[in-house]
Each structure stands twice: as C-alpha cells, then as structure tokens.
Amino acid sequence: MSDGSLLTAKFEDDRLVLAGGGSWTAAHAAELESLVDGVSRDATRARSVSIDMRGVREFDTFGAWLLERLARQWSAAGGASIVGLPEHDRHLLDEMSGVNREAAPAEAGGYWLLTALAAIGRGTTGVGRDLLGFANMFGAVGVAAVRLLTRPRDFRFTSAVHQLDRVCWQAVPIILLITFLIGGIIAQQGIFHFRKFGAELYAVDLVAILILREVGVLIVAIMVAGRSGSSYTAELGSMMMREEVDALRTMGFDPVEVLILPRVLVLIIALPVLTFLGSMAALYGGGLVAFLYGGMSPDIYIARLEDAISLTHFKVGMIKAPFMGLVIGLVACTEGLLVKGSAESLGLQTTASVVKSIFLVIVLDGMFAVFFASIGM
C-alpha cells in the first residue's frame, strides 16, 4: 500500500509501470491531475503501459475520469492495461470510457473591434425595436379600449379598483412627503437667492410656477415609474415565466385586455390625482418654509400665490399628467411581456422598464414645453 503517493511511475525497459495509491477522489483531484499530466508528458516513449490500482483505497468519478484520461494516451498503441480495480469501480471506469469523446463545441468569440461594432449595431436596432414595441403596445391597448367601449360590461372593474388602490391610494403618503420636501427646498433656495435683490416675495412666484407647471408632475411621474412601473414589469414578467399569460391566451382571453388595459388606465387616472395632491403638498411645504425661514406670514404667502398663479399654470401641469401615466404604463407592460425564462431576464427588464420610462417621461415633458410655448400657455 503506497499511501503517501497518489501515482508513482517507473520504467521496465520500454514498459511503463504505474502504481496508484491513496484516495482518487474529488478532494485530491487537482493534485492527481498534475501527476497524471506529468506522467503523460514524460512517458511518450513508453511502448506499453500497465496501471496497478491495488493501492487505491477510495475511487470516485473524478478518479475514474483521470484514470480514463491517462489510459487514453496509449489507446492508439494497444491501450493501457489496468489491473487491481475492484468490480464496482470497474463499472465506474466503464461508464467513463464513453465520455468526452467528442470535442465540446467552442463558445463564440471574435475580434474585439468586430464585437464592439456588433454591440453598437445591436444597440441601435434595439432602440428602434423598443420604439416599435411601444407603438405596438399603444396600438394594442387602443384596440382593446375601443373594443371595450362596445361592450363595457367586460371591463375588469375589480382588477382596476385593486390596481388603483395599490398605485394611487397607497402611493399617497410617500408622494406627499417627497413633494412637500421638494416644495420646501425650492422655497428656501428662492428666498436665499432673491433676498440679495430684496425680491423675497418673488420666491413665491418661483415656487408656485415651477411646482404647478413642471416639478410637481415630473417628481410624481418619476416616483410612480420607480414604484408602480417596476412592479408592473415584475408582475407581468413573472406571469410570463410561469406561462400564466399563455394560459390566459389559450382560454380565449386577450392578455392586453385582461392584464394590461386596466393597469394602463389606472395609471392614467392615478397620475393626475397624485400630481394634484403632490402639487398641493409642495405649495404647503413652500409656504411653511417661507414662514419659518423667510419670516413671511401665511396671509402674505397666500395673497402672493393668488397673484402669481393663474389657472393656466395649473392646467399645464394637469394636462401633462395623464400622458405621463400612459407612457409609464405602456413601457412597464411592454418590458414585462419581454421577460424570458430566467431570473436574470426579469431583473434586466425591470431595470430597463424604470430607466426607459423615466427617460421617456422627461422627453415627453420637453415636448410639452415646446408645445405649450407655441400655443402661448
């Protein structure tokens, strides 16, 4: 029993005699592999080989494979004779003899320049495909909406109310808190900088116009994209993974009508509501800061508000809100339906959903700014 060494080699004329020992198991596989490779390199001049396995106490698939690899070196020259292997270990070795005969297919590689160019190309077509996907979803939702108009009883009222609870009602506290803080911060900055010109009163104009026209709706849209858009994508995505969407389709339901239309409609309703509440909270926050930090009495603040804002400013913000809801809903649902079988894909699409919907919300806001400027609102 050669306990110390896993594999010993010696030459008898042109015959190589190998003796195995110890544990030929997974735990010793690395050590054994280097020994096997060493023997294979040194022993190319041997005509025939015999491997004595009597000293081996433990033997598993790792050992069996390495023995097989060693024996294959001489398979052309009549093969290696293996002696002293117990019966059940012999079975294991037989199992290994068919293994790894064909080369594994190489994984695709290439020149880095080509890969980089290919990535740019794929990215560009990806943008086009995304836009096409959103347009497709917009169309499908539109068709489903028109179809529902003809038979309004089929509208998923319960589902819509449930979604409204999650997307709108449950979002109220966090939206109020964040817009309240943003309103306060804008007021503080306005008062601080306008004070230099003695124009503290105009900080109220700043707060009111900025909040009502732009910031209120943007903050709310970004919050909703992160909060509800991501959950739509994850929900629909995991339904895709578990074939629930396919199940719906085979039962004769249109997934767009059942799953997507209520969600998108709910967002279209929720965003104006949340925008209104958020704007009020921001104005309140601005007023509080103006009182505590700027020393402006609430009466003056409200009087100034009345002068500064008109219904137009309010309308500009509120008109934008449902469109932003529509964009968030469409992006979230499109991305959700793109989820493939893996957990990784779910994560990727959820990230993509939030990033794309925030980006599109800001682009849309820019387009609205141009539009309102040109019609003089």
Place this chain on the structure above:
Amino acid sequence: MREQSKPVISIRDLVVGFGEATVLDHLSLDVRAGEIMGVVGASGSGKSVLLRTIIGLLPKREGTIEVLGVDLDRASEDERRALERRWGVLFQQGALFSSLTVRQNVQFPMRENLELSSRLLDEMALAKLEMVGLTAADANKFPSELSGGMTKRAALARALALDPEIVFLDEPTSGLDPISAGDFDALIKTLQRTLGLTVFMVTHDLESLYTVCDRIAALADGRIVAVGPMSTMLECEHPWVRTYFQGKRGGMLTDRIGQLVTEAP
C-alpha cells in the same frame, strides 16, 4: 465507506409543523447505506416537508436527525458545510440557476469547493452530463431552453457534481412522460449501482416504486405507517396504504409486480 451496519440517515421522533398545524408527528425512519428508499404518501401528507427538514431547509420542533453519523443539531457550521458536500439534492422543479448555462450549473459546486484546473472542470462537467444522458451540445444551453426531462437530468448532474454519498430526490419523475420517467428510473438505478449511492426519494410514481426502490416508507397521519420492500406494502393493513397499492391504478401494477415479488427470494 460502504459498511451495511449503521444507517446513513437516522430520524428519531421528528416533529415538524407550521403554526397550529403539525405535519410530522413523532416520525422515525432509518435509511441504510446503498439502498434506494422511496417515500410515498398522499398529497399534503408531508413527504416533501420530511425531505426538506432532513436537508435543513425547514426547522423542526422536536426529535433528532442524524445523517452520515453527524447529528444535525450538534454539528458546528463547518461540520454542516462539510456534510452538505456529501449529499446532493434534486429539487422538484430542478432549481437550476437560470442565469448560468447547464455546464456552469454543474461546475458551480465543483468550482466553489474544489481547486480544479479549468480543463478538468470542463471535462468533469461533460462527464457528469453524459452520465445522466445529456450531450456536449446541451452543455452550453440555458435552463430555459431545456425540456422538462432534460431539466431533471441536468439538475441530477448538478446534484452528483461532487460525487455525493447520498442523493435526495424530490418527485424525480413528476411531469415526465411515462417513457422519460422510465428512463429516468433506470438512470437512477444505474447511477446508484455504479456510484454506490444511497438514494432518498420522495415520489408519487407507482412505477418508480416498483422498479427502482429497495425499500418503501409509507407516510400517513404524520408518521411512517409501513416500511419495507414491496411485499410488505402489499400486506399492510393501513387503510391509506391499502387504497394506494390496491386501488384502481395501483391494482393493475400490483397484479403484474406482485408475481415478481413473490417469485423473488
């Protein structure tokens, strides 16, 4: 390594429950080295709970579980980890990591536990995959591209990655067509012989029980009501066991196999 005397898994007075409900009630069971133990029971009788408790995924209320001579309660963190390398688990849905290819799935336990060259890692992964009947072409596929049977095979290859002494199988043939299920049973039997495995298998499949299991444990009312080879099951008086093995579906097979069982010594 292959002594017959001491049970490989020894469960004593195991109690497991969730909230008010008690699922396993003072259950005791021994699994001997080198045997294929099949656990049967009605849906919801706690078969999977038993398996998950043994491998430490569910907490138990009372009782002791000893696996390979190690008491799971007294084992330190390191002992536990060492023990976990000596068993492999095949989950019902395969539980392959969806972001890794089949090859990487099989290599995962090897890579984490052994210091192997990448050549040997690749060769061993392919060897394991070929042992379970997959080809080199399947190795680079992702789990979502596999059929149900291939997923089970790939998951079995991963369970066998470190040459475990015990393999736990949770409903290995569920969701497979009868031919694939039969092939899978044969595969388990072959691997068990060549690798000298102890197999602990939870199943619903009467065919598997007849063809591969050395002993069967019937689980009902939270405890083991009968243990033994097929002949013991057929003679058992417990109402659920009677219905299961003598019922409409069981009966057909029983007639066929019953003869085989009585012929065998």
